[in-house]
Amino acid sequence: MIKKSISFVLVSAFCFLGASTFVEASSPMGLQSINPVESAGSDARSQDFLQNSLSKVQHVINAHTYTDLFGNPRFNPNLLVRVNMNSLILPSEQSIRAYFISEDANYQNTFGMTTGHDFSLSAGDQATIFANASAPPLQTGDFVDLGVFDKGTKLNFFLGQDTASNPISNTPDEETVWWTNQLKNKDGAQHVFGIAIPNTNLLLMGWEDLSGSLFGLNGDYNDLFVVLEGVATPEPETYLILATFLGFVILIRGNKRQEAKVKS
Numbered sequence: 001m002i003k004k005s006i007s008f009v010l011v012s013a014f015c016f017l018g019a020s021t022f023v024e025a026s027s028p029m030g031l032q033s034i035n036p037v038e039s040a041g042s043d044a045r046s047q048d049f050l051q052n053s054l055s056k057v058q059h060v061i062n063a064h065t066y067t068d069l070f071g072n073p074r075f076n077p078n079l080l081v082r083v084n085m086n087s088l089i090l091p092s093e094q095s096i097r098a099y100f101i102s103e104d105a106n107y108q109n110t111f112g113m114t115t116g117h118d119f120s121l122s123a124g125d126q127a128t129i130f131a132n133a134s135a136p137p138l139q140t141g142d143f144v145d146l147g148v149f150d151k152g153t154k155l156n157f158f159l160g161q162d163t164a165s166n167p168i169s170n171t172p173d174e175e176t177v178w179w180t181n182q183l184k185n186k187d188g189a190q191h192v193f194g195i196a197i198p199n200t201n202l203l204l205m206g207w208e209d210l211s212g213s214l215f216g217l218n219g220d221y222n223d224l225f226v227v228l229e230g231v232a233t234p235e236p237e238t239y240l241i242l243a244t245f246l247g248f249v250i251l252i253r254g255n256k257r258q259e260a261k262v263k264s
């Protein structure tokens with residue numbers, strides 16, 4: 001009887017401890033975490049983020065979110081403010097941290113990263129940042145220290161679609177793993193919009209978790225909002241702007257030529 005109550009107390013104590021520590025999905029796709037997730041406000045740097053930066057981040061999210069015909073919010077920053085997420089190259093040595101902001105996703109996605117030209121995910125790699133990028137278990141302001149990266153390092157981020165809901169059966173087959181480098185996506189679609197938060201060293205990412213064949217041009221890009229701290233602002237998506245501009249020029253020229261033909 002005494003033994004039973006002792007074990008009961010032990011089990012209760014264990015459950016209590018379990019509830020107070022962070023609950024994470026176990027290694028989705030066989031990947032390991034880069035560093036543990038730490039609670040919002042648990043050090044001076046993250047307190048500063050909550051007090052001085054979070055409102056700016058939320059302002060930027062709201063400023064670039066509109067309601068579509070079905071009443072659903074869509075995050076869709078225009079081309080002038082989007083940064084080129086395929087050129088996250090560090091201009092100097094940086095200590096980088098990722099903050100979870102929010103998610104509006106039915107899937108339980110995995111957020112992670114690689115560096116350089118490495119877009120392969122193999123079991124055992126230390127690649128996950130938020131193994132389950134869902135709230136709960138995450139709360140706004142929870143963060144992961146990604147480490148200190150050398151000048152010139154190229155950062156690649158990915159979102160694994162629903163890989164946290166059944167981590168055991170998932171393998172890194174990469175069919176529905178979406179990268180900051182659009183060319184690495186099996187559906188060929190862009191899955192992330194990035195915006196630099198003005199007057200800060202913060203970069204906001206808004207992710208779309210559905211395959212491009214399903215969302216078409218109407219992704220809501222709010223399936224995960226993450227902020228990177230310590231990443232200097234990359235170039236804007238100028239190549240897209242330039243391409244659009246050239247498209248217009250060709251169109252106008254083409255029309256003028258046709259007009260000239262009709263007149264002649």
Ligand SMILES: [Ca+2]
Binds near residue numbers: 103104105107
């Ligand atoms: Ca969710």
Ligand SMILES: [Ca+2]
Binds near residue numbers: 209220222223
């Ligand atoms: Ca979506």
Ligand SMILES: [Ca+2]
Binds near residue numbers: 221
């Ligand atoms: Ca969504």
